[in-house]
Amino acid sequence: MRSVIVRARDQRRRLVAVTTAVVVAAAGLTLGTPQNSSAAPTAGSLTWAPCPGVPEPTLGLECTTVTVPLDYAKPAGETIDIAVSRLPSTNPARRRGVLFLDIGGQGDPQAAFPLTLVSMGLPAGVRERYDLIEFDPRGIGRSTPLTCNLRPDQAATLIPPPYARTAADVARRADDARQIAEQCASSSTAHLLPHITNTNVARDMDRIRRALGEPRISYLGYSHGTYFGTLYAALFPTHTDRMVFDSVSGLGGLDAVGARRWGLGFELRFPDFARWAASQDATYGLGSTPEQVRTRYLQIVDKLDQQPVAGINGAALRALTYGLLFNDSIFPALAATLKALAAGQPPQLPPPPGAGDFSGMLALVCNSPGWSRDVKTYQRHVAEDRIRYPLFGPAAANVWPCAFWPAEPEPRVDLSRAGSSNILLVNNLRDPGTPYIGALELHRTLGARSRLVTVDEGGHMSYLFGNNTCADTIETTFLVEGKRPPHDSFCPHH
DSSP: OHHHHHHHHHHHHHOBTBTHHHHHHHHTOOOOOOOOOOOOOOTTOOOOBOOTTOOOGGGOOEEEEEEEESSTTSTTSOEEEEEEEEEOOSOGGGOOEEEEEEOSSOSSOOTTHHHHHHHTTOOHHHHHHEEEEEEOOTTSTTSSOOOOOOOHHHHHTSSSOOOOSSHHHHHHHHHHHHHHHHHHHHSTTGGGGGGOOHHHHHHHHHHHHHHHTOSOEEEEEETTHHHHHHHHHHHOGGGEEEEEEESOOOTTSSSHHHHHTHHHHHHHHHHHHHHHHHHTHHHHOSOSSHHHHHHHHHHHHHHHHHSOBTTBOHHHHHHHHHHHTSOGGGHHHHHHHHHHHHTTOOOOOOOOOOOOOTHHHHHHHHTSTTOOOOHHHHHHHHHHHHHHSTTTHHHHTSOOGGGGOSSOOOOOOOTTSSOOOOEEEEEEEEOSSSOHHHHHHHHHHHGGGEEEEEEEEESSOOTTTSOOHHHHHHHHHHHHHOOOOSSOEEEOOO
């Protein structure tokens, strides 16, 4: 169990949606093949076995694969395998059903995620009520992964793009982004690329449900995983039970709008760190007031742009900072890094955990509608956000490979139509990865079908990843007893 607890501690640093790649950027730091079969999964058809690469088999985690169509328009055509893990209920006599889990943006297998949540304190009532089901979205991890043959330097600046100071910086980034898109289109898995879509992930979820023999699923999704749940609730409303969307990615998930909002998220979150660092001025010497800490931070960034330290320039520091704002527990690491860089010394960063290959996540992002193909549009957005959100806006608004993506975007799903009405939305007010505005938008769209829990905290992801007892209690009560708050709720700062 000890190694699971260690992994849980790592999760507070790395399970921060797609920005796991951010840490890799600043620190400097097995493909499957599709199988051909036309057979659809049926209840009881799954064979479970120990999970590859996951220790502590005695804890009960087991794995399987579910075969699904690559192209749902051609259900009898080529198929791919979706990797699924299951942690059975601790009390089958009280079992209610299955609770699907998704951590959001990922580049590596997450079979052990149920164990991670347990080690982080997932309440016994939840364990009793559900089998915990994790799945790697198609194209990612062990689910017939996609590759764009990313070089280390490309992977290090993939998500998010680098901070752009000028229009020329945007143009240079556009050249790099175009090359990445071309690599995706010419890789050995290029034929998968048009079908790695968010809507297809929702369809895969229903295939998993059918293979498990379950009439309905409950769901706990974080970050971009909230978008998978939103789509599922819209497409399969009669097969949903209790749906929890924690750290809401908005109406389109991590699309062009969601990505650009990272500039806003950084701006809202940085004051939390600045206040903490000011209280620790005797240790880190970054300033005795939040205003002084912000000024000092920008001075360090400017100095690194002139003279990088250990390969870390200003843009890399901004990217690293963004990732280290995701949880209060990482503030000391960020402050120590800034102190070292201010002195011209390499920071003592822990080696990044295996971040995997974010090619599949990139496909989910770029197959979403709304990405401009005009470089001048990104130059204009960067110029605007340099004024609105100077700390990180010019990175969040910079060019993605999506501007040159070789596949057509998937159609939008109308989320306002009749769908599941048993949805709980939870969002921190100062979330850098999924800013609160996304939760407000989705809540307005869903109307009475959802309840919104507003949490007066900073950081990304609330349930079990934060320290707000109020929010944790509301989410647990809903999952265990099915009781949502009668009205929208507000959880004060802990």
